Amino acid sequence: MKFLCIFLISSLAFAQQARQLQYVDFKTANASLSFDVPQKKVMGTVAYEFEVLKKKPDTIYIDAKNIRFSNVKINGKTAKWTASANALKLYKGYRRGKNKVEFRYEATPKQTMYFVKDGADDQIWTQGQGKYTSHWLPSFDDVNEKVVFNISVSLYGEYTSYTALSNGILKNIEDSVSDFRVGKHFYYKMDKPMSSYLVMVAIGKFRKWKMDSAGNTPLEFYLRHQDSAKWAPTYRYSYEMFNFLEEEIGVQYPWGIYRQVPVLDFLYAGMENTTSTIFSQDFVVDKTGFNDRTYTNVNAHELAHQWFGDLITAQSGRHHWLHEGFATYYALLAEQELFGEDHFYYELYQMAERLQQAAKTDTIPVLNEKASSLSFYQKGAWALHVLREGVGHDAFRTAVKAYLEKYAYKTVTTEDFFAETNKVSGYDTEAFRRRWLEKPGFEIEEALGLLKKNDFMGQYLELGNLQEKPFAEKKELFKNILESKEFYPVKEEVLFQMAEVPFEEKAGLVRIAMESGNLKLRQAVARTVTTIPPQFFEEYRSLMDDDSYITKEIVLNVLCSKFPDRQAHFLDASDTWVGFNDKNLRILWLALACSAKDYRPAQKEAYYAELQDYASDKYESGVRTNALANLMYLGKPDTVMMKNLVNATTHHKWQFAKFGRESIRKLLKKKGYRLYFQELLPQLTDAEQRKLEAILAES
Incomplete structure (x- = not known):
């Protein structure tokens, strides 16, 4: 029932906004923002210019989630207003024609604006899509209300050394000293209107x-x-x-x-x-x-x-593919320009594989606001590829140009796009719409037909059909492919098909891949050669020197597992590795060093403490996830680790919060861990206690 109530409230709110658009047009917003960083609070003054179009509505709504207002004025006079948990409501003081509403506000947003630690420094940033900017800036959750937003940001004290970014042109930066407070002020200006979910701030x-x-x-x-x-x-x-x-x-x-x-x-x-x-x-x-x-x-x-989403914006979630399908497809076209046609078709093929697999359970078509992200993004991109091939590249380009120019700074529907397509082509867009946008599943035969237009893709698909064929019958073909100049994925496929073949039978082919110098092929060798005979040891060991953090991680893991007697040698050779931002190599190294018997015994305690530190809230969630996963692998009943897992459940990043919850559930299945977590409760914050108590109550 809780979810039904939320849905009904949301539906009513959007209905109110839709009605309001008939009578009120908000034109310009001038917002000045400042922050209380320790309290994670935003304060601001906002002035909206708006026009009452026909008869005056009884109430004008500005969306505002749990925002506190003061000094609300309309046309320079104190307004009659109230604020609910979801909106600022204006009752009197406006007239037909042009108006101006001004107010002050404060908010401690639970979402959409995030205050993040960067070591000793801070970052503040926003994310409006799907979350609503109205959590931190009184604005409009309806994408159809487009406004020219001008944002100024004031930073004070230690934060004057930071940079503040927002939408539009940075017109000026001013320094100030008032009330013994030093400030820096950034003034951004937009010239054209946009939907509120696209308003941003990033400070760091x-x-x-x-x-x-x-x-x-x-x-x-x-x-x-x-x-x-x-x-x-x-x-x-x-x-x-x-x-x-x-x-x-x-x-x-x-x-x-x-x-x-x-x-x-x-x-x-x-x-x-x-x-x-x-x-x-x-x-x-x-x-x-x-x-x-x-x-x-x-x-x-x-x-x-x-262009696709900002310049023109879908009128509703039903047409969301007009954003994500177009952005996904044009990104592929840009990659085709950079990396060639083979790359372009291989990316389309990988999308097709994912879509065909998902079609087994995903029954919601693209033209539905409840469609999956995979449908909006990748099926939407595939649909555009089918349309572009059917219409012709030049005609497609003409239609897209006309569509963007006609609806610039407005909202659109799928019908608007097809209307422009129909002007330049006789292609049956209605049949296309039914097949690709209104029908669930994935049109695999049509997709394969288009993929096979590319020679590399045709060879790749034919190679896939040889999966069950005995190795001896395809060995010569594999050799020819590995020695050819074909795009690397077809060579990767050769190596993957040989994964279970005894090394002695495939040694010559593996060495061709190793000697190619291609990082992707050498990485495929690292993944697929799981039994390393003595005569191949040094060649496999050379993969540790490849310019690939992923290859290094695979190889260090394999070597330490397969040759425990030489583990100290491998660890000595890699003790300065760090890897990506998530410190994948350093954290793996620490876990291996802690678990390796008799390896640097005097330093094991320090290594474990370093792992614990990476699991703490001083670091980004990627670092913490790696550290916590490795600490759990080591299996020590570690209350510091467990406390950091509980802390993860309160994180704003849902992926990390989910990892924390699922990890605690796994530990609770082990003997003694329920008591460990129960004993932690008094040491936790209120938010952490609530999260842990909810998990403990599950079983």
Whole structure:
């Protein structure tokens, strides 16, 4: 019943907003923000200019979740108003035509605005999509209400050394001294309207790099100062992708400036706030990390959203594929420009595999607000590929350009897009709509037909059909493939098909892959050669020197497991490794060093303490997850570890909170751990106690 009540309240709220749009049009917002960081509080003044269009409504609503208001004025006079848990409600003082409402507010947001520690420093950042900006800024949860947002941010005291980012052009930075308080004020201005969920703030100790695109759009790139050496690999191809998307889409970038900033413990891979993308710190990589994990696809995806989602916005969740399907597909087109047609088709193939597998249980079609993310993103992208191939590339480009220009700064439906497509092609969009958007499942035969247009993909699919064929019958073919210049995934497939073949039979082929120097193929060897004969030991050992943090992790694990008598040698050779931002290599090393018999016994206590430290709330959730997983693997009844697991359940990042809950449940199945956790309760915060008590009560 609780969920039903929430749904009814939400539905009523959106119905109110929809009715309000008929009578009231909010035009411009000027908001000034400041923060009480220790209390995780935001304070502000806001002035909205709005127009009453027809008859005056009895009430005007501004969405505001648990926000405290004061000094509410309309057209310069004290207004009649009330505030509920969900909205500021204005009753009198407005007139037909132009109006202005001003107010002060305070909020301690439980979501959407996050106060995160960065060691001794702080970060503040926002995430509006799916959560509602109205938790930290009185605004509009209905995407159809588009407003020109101008945000100014004031920082005081120690925070004047920080950088504040928001939407639009940074018009000015001012210093001030008043009431014995030093302040720095950042003034951002937008020229065009956008939906409230795209409003952003990101505050931290950032360094800026900048350049201009080929069309003279200013591009700004931010990183923490300590990550300065990672700028080039992190933002690689940004300039090329911006120029490509602007040309391919055919509509000039609409917002005047584009900036990107990574933040700690972000909820998702990235978020396309208008002019200012926020993305996860996980994608900040050095040149070795770039070989394993890159920001390239997320970078292109969020940039494409500046057109598809920001410039035009779907009227409702039913049409959400117009955001995510387009952004996913245009990111693939950008990667095709960078990495070639084979890469493009291989990515489409991998999507098709995921979609075909998901279709066994996912019965909700794309044109449904309850569709899965996989459907909105990847089936939406596949649908666009089918449409583009059916309509023709030039006609598709013409339709997209006309669609964006006609509905710029407005909201749209799928019908709006198809109307422009129908103007340039006789392609049956109705049949396409039924097949790809309204029907559940995945049209695998149609997809395979399009994939086979690519020669590499045809060979890859044929190779997959040889899975059950005896190795002796395909050995010569495998040799030819490994020695060819074919795109690496087909060679990876050869190695995966040989995984269970005895080493003596496949040794020559494995050595061809090793001698290729290709990091992906060598990594496939690391994964698939699980029995390492003496004559191959040194070659396998050489994988420890590859420029890949993933390969290093695989190989260190395998070698320590398969050759315990030489474990000290492997650990000595890797004791300075760190790895990704999540310290995957350092944490693995510490766990292995703690468990290795007779290895540096005088330092084991310090190594264990270092692992415990990485599990604490001083670190990002990725580091903590790795540390906690390894501490659990070591199996010591460790109350410090258990306390950090409970703390994880209160984290704002749902993935980490889920990890904490599931890990506690696993431990509770072991003898004695229920008592350990019960004895922890008095040492926990109120929030931690509530989370742990709920888990303990489950069984």
